[in-house]
Amino acid sequence: MKKYTNPPKQQWAELMQRPVMNFDEIVPLVQNILDKVKNEGDSALKYYAEKFDNIKLNELRVQSSEFNEALEQIDIDLKDAIKQAAANIEHFHSIQLPKTIKTETTPGVSCWQKALPIQRVGLYIPGGTAPLFSTVLMLAIPARIAQCQQVVLCTPPDKNGKIHPAILYVAKLTGVTEVYKTGGAQAIAAMAYGTESVPKVDKIFGPGNQYVTTAKQLVMGKSVAIDMPAGPSEVMVIVDKNTPAKYAASDLLSQAEHGADSQVILLSDSPEKLDEIEKETLAQLEKLPRKEFAAKSLANSRLISFTSKKEAVEFMNGYAPEHLILAVEKPEEWSEHVTQAGSVFMGYYTPESAGDYASGTNHTLPTNGWANAYSGVNMDSFLKKITFQQISKEGLKNLGPAIEKMAAAEQLDAHKNAVSVRLEDL
């Protein structure tokens, strides 16, 4: 772990540097996959299932019998835990549902804004040994609250052609309308263009590896919208002198275990605290099953002490962390200064994993400094806000002359005329 004491400002850019993600070299490969799926549909998806997932599929869509099997394979304690988490996520997202906003801006000129669901959304859930069913909760619950008509989920099958039962259980629980056995760039292509089996969607959500990320980057703003740009996960932990080192260490490790490119930053007001937390982190690391991942990430971690709180705050916002843990006694003294972060965890008893799973906030958050311009997934992500206006005769008499004047100044005579032909009847 790398330690720094009061680093000078000219060093900050380097300390805030994210892992470089340059996927340029896989672009042609991914573009080929996108084109093949666009042109050949289901048969291309089956071709890639055989090639990448080692399974010959007859049917891409998960059948009801498979959902029923999955239901029986999940133990009751896990079901209860999932239901508790689902209820919290439902609660926190439901209260975000926007109301119609209506006003009269000028007598006779009514304007309103109404939120309507995006009709068809696609959720991508990665495969692999650890089934990310928590991401299904985080994406499918707000889609259901928004009343999206079609919620499509794609995830790669295992080598027996099966989807992990926890994913199917949660998909059923949260109202996903259909699940398809396809992964990687080909799944993104399927949802972006549609195939015989997989419907085209309006917006794609969810995390993925470099192929998925590249595919999302290539289709976004062309055939489909996406949730947000992707990057490796990251945490910034801020501690004070009383923060139990074992809490801070466990938070750093829960980020580090995601993978070698996960980023871990700790801020403190004393170099001694950094030493204490480093020691504890390395001790806890030894006991972790995924310690080889975590060790690589920790090797690039940065533990920084700032004597000046003002500088620490500036560094915190400049980094714009995806996850910000304020593991301090008075977290509100820090949170009031937060201007850029994905999600903020306050106090000694609020680990990031609470938000990752069960507190109710969303865990799909902006990485890579994108917290400067993007929100994490929230109800807005599944809605469009449409404006409406209705003008009475009286209203047009009040507002029309201003419109005519402005349109004329912009040399748009037909715009002016649309008002004039009406005003001459009034």
Place this chain on the structure above:
Amino acid sequence: MKKYTNPPKQQWAELMQRPVMNFDEIVPLVQNILDKVKNEGDSALKYYAEKFDNIKLNELRVQSSEFNEALEQIDIDLKDAIKQAAANIEHFHSIQLPKTIKTETTPGVSCWQKALPIQRVGLYIPGGTAPLFSTVLMLAIPARIAQCQQVVLCTPPDKNGKIHPAILYVAKLTGVTEVYKTGGAQAIAAMAYGTESVPKVDKIFGPGNQYVTTAKQLVMGKSVAIDMPAGPSEVMVIVDKNTPAKYAASDLLSQAEHGADSQVILLSDSPEKLDEIEKETLAQLEKLPRKEFAAKSLANSRLISFTSKKEAVEFMNGYAPEHLILAVEKPEEWSEHVTQAGSVFMGYYTPESAGDYASGTNHTLPTNGWANAYSGVNMDSFLKKITFQQISKEGLKNLGPAIEKMAAAEQLDAHKNAVSVRLEDL
């Protein structure tokens, strides 16, 4: 103008087709401009000002003396019209400002969502003969309400190195913090990367030609966020038997005058009404100064009659128009069925130009069918919504076991451990 009566569904895709925008061939040219500005900064901007705008600039930033001059050049009636529009836009956007949403999802588990301004925003305003000062109103007013710290505006200078006074007047009025004389792809590059003079921003807004659009597409999700994908402007007008033909014709023409690729669609319940409106449109066209633009657009316009209202509604939503004018006697009988549109104009006395300039709604709207997933510019466009959570000891006792169970099932032991090390102290 092309007319259709009850077109069969297999023809709909063709009737909903947007003008093809393929800018692939200018990508290398635009990429060169981006690279040159990234590497050479101000000197590249001055180079392109000389090359494309025919002006040798010493200073890129507009000086206070230039704002003062502009103030004197705008006549009082236009100032009053602009102020009336600004007040309405301010009113309608202010009421959209989201409040902090807070709840307790589980006893001891508090979660909230707070909106904070995007700190640095960049507005691009095209140059040319018609100064689009109305777009300055539409972008700078919500930026000011959001309290964005830095509002940068770039617009190309004329051949005398001047910016149109109406643009400078509105920029000053709406609190734009700085204006730079640079246009095209080079302006987008300046705001995406920053130069010695022009600050890097977090998000770029605004319309532009194919070079600007391509530049925005190339930088988005890489170094900066953008407002939305671009496409030619479009309107769909729905009429009934009593709609005065001159109103509908004036609405079609106010869209058509934007340019040859503007799209104009009219829906009616009778073929006779289409004939009547066509006749009136061609008569009004003759009197327009920009009739050569409008005529080209009209040549591709589609006037369609549907006997079935159900089919008309399906066509309306399938097209997902940027502007939807419900020029009918009972517009609420249509508006209640709207699921995809940018902005909706209701009744005989609500022309699109009201929303283009002065009613209060925003005129930066999703084109090209993107109303299926994007909202027009609104207060959300200038904000990030950050989530916060604070868990008490009691809260962690209530929620911790569910988190441990789920983390274990995802094989993320360090995530589980972050809860366990805390629970063992409680």
